[in-house]
Amino acid sequence: MSEPPARRRLGPALLAVGWLVLLLPPFYLSAFWLQTGLFAMAAVIAAIGLNLLVGTAGQLSLGHAFFLAVGAYGYTWLAGSPAADEGLSGLRLPPAVAFVAAVLLTGVAGALFSPVSGRLRAMYLGVATLALVFVGQHILLNATSVTGGFNGRSVPPLTVFGFVFGDTDDGLTVFDVPFGGLERLWYLGLLLVAVASLLARNLLRGRPGRALGALRDSETAAAVMGVHPARYRAAAFTVSSMYAGAAGALLALVFQRIVPDYFSLGLSMSFLAMVVIGGLGSVGGAAAGAVFVTVLPQLLGHFADRIPLVVAPGSTGTGLDASDAADFLYGAALVLTLVFAPDGLAGLLRRLRLPRPRLRAATPQTSAVGEPAVGDTLKEQTL
Amino acid sequence: MSAGIDVPELRVHDVTVRFAGLTALDGVSFTVAPGSIHALVGPNGAGKSTTFNVLSGVYRVASGSVRFGDAELTALAPHRIAALGIARTFQNIVLTRGTVADNLMLGRHTLTRAGFLTSALRLPHVRGEQRAHRERVREIADFTGLGARFDTPVSLLSYGERKRVELARALCMEPKLLLLDEPVAGLNTAERAAMARTVASVRDALGLSVLIVEHDMGLVMRMSDEVTVLDFGRRISGGTPQQVQRDPAVIAAYLGGATDAPVGEETR
Incomplete structure (x- = not known):
């Protein structure tokens, strides 16, 4: 999109300021907010990945909860120690290696689904991936030596070159602020988000991104341009599951204990809500949607006593449970987005920034270029 | 050419x-x-x-x-x-979201190699490939009278211009x-x-x-x-x-x- 030069310079500047501000929370915010922020970061990573699949390739996945689980349990098992008394196994790999291996493992799981993800389109793939969530739940509950079964399994902290991203008593303080597990993980999370969004942006702007976009808009046209439809669909699915794997591993580190219950269909659904609210096809939009959907229930829960009709979880007062209230709110946000801003938060922002005359022409079109423009050509052919 | x-x-x-x-x-x-x-x-x-x-x-x-x-x-x-x-155009224009340049670069798909990993990492040879092909694509855009519209989103183009983008995209396949x-x-x-x-x-x-x-x-x-x-x-x-x-x-x-x-x- 061609923007005035002043705006083009403003964008990166704002982005840089935003990142700098994000470095501050560990010095000011309480554990509750840091944890909320970390949940949001994990969601951002998964949403960026899902957005590659849904927004760019035009495919649907309801199976992302499964891939988050593969990432989370993969890390835990690979880095975990065997515990004979609890019947747990583990490979005791160095945690940093286990983290990378968990992401790769999720990639393998995604790639194994290629025969399905390469062939099925949009809705049909969505329905097929539903199966993954149920198979996943079954495995999580029954492969007890790996997952710990219903009660879950505690997650070994991440260490990189002897530095522990977890609660230890090495007494690390920075500017008089004691740095515990959440403070340290905060920066790991930021780094992962930065890497994830950078890689996604490169991918989208490069050859694969163009091929996937073409595939979404017309399979026939993409194939005639030389794009191998099945291969690219399967690759998008694999990459997307790797993002989910990284998000899952980060989540495991934040939770410190993971249980199968969390990786349910509801989780897949909320990821879908994130990319739709945020705006399909945009990395920033996916991030915004992820923050919105994860932070909202936490906010409502935290301020339950000050918001009418909402009560804190577990309290006996009459009113909506905070997490139910959040469900209602983001359900409403989803509907409002689809009706009034089908291109999500990202599209809303884009339209606000565009100069007036373009407003009409820049409205989203599902199949890219539909109706012929009314106007005549602006310029005669000169050859 | x-x-x-x-x-x-x-x-x-x-x-x-x-x-x-x-x-x-x-x-x-x-x-x-x-x-x-x-x-x-x-x-x-x-x-x-x-x-x-x-x-x-x-x-x-x-x-x-x-x-x-x-x-x-x-x-x-x-x-x-x-x-x-073998390149073709479509009777009912089939373009992708994005700019004219994006659409034309799609035409280079078979002539370029960058994969998922190398593109995500933006390795030097990927950047070099991108630059070289973008240059050629710009030539083709100029040749087909789309030079001034190179960075314009196709959704803002007139019908006649979109027809020409189709032709140019096919030509980009050499x-x-x-x-x-x-x-x-x-x-x-x-x-x-x-x-x-x-x-x-x-x-x-x-x-x-x-x-x-x-x-x-x-x-x-x-x-x-x-x-x-x-x-x-x-x-x-x-x-x-x-x-x-x-x-x-x-x-x-x-x-x-x-x-x-x-x-x-x-x-x-």
């Missing part, structure tokens, strides 16, 4: 296509000579678009063969046919054979003339073969070297524009009976 690419002959031999009992193409044969502009004409439903879909691998044939040089196209998937240097499906449909007189000039100059500059489906008979007769006429899935005539215009079978197909009026006076 450089001339002198090695363009093979396209030989369509006895091709039959059936859709559940309907015979869309019935033993159609024709040959597109290297470097020629060959027109495929016929009334609606004659099988022109079906022929295109066979040539680009979208439809499978019931019998017959299509040879492009040594390659048998009927056995190949669309993306493999694209890799052989094709040996260009299949144009109604390139001037919906364009005004000036735009039609301009498009015809572009197609002619592309052929002259690149030496590629062009197979064109078009309803504008005046244009077809003026620009093509050879014409194949289809009616109800059969080839009813073929030859130079002059021969075809005088062929009673063609006149009957177009006007529904034997008359002496030559085809080619059609104006739209």
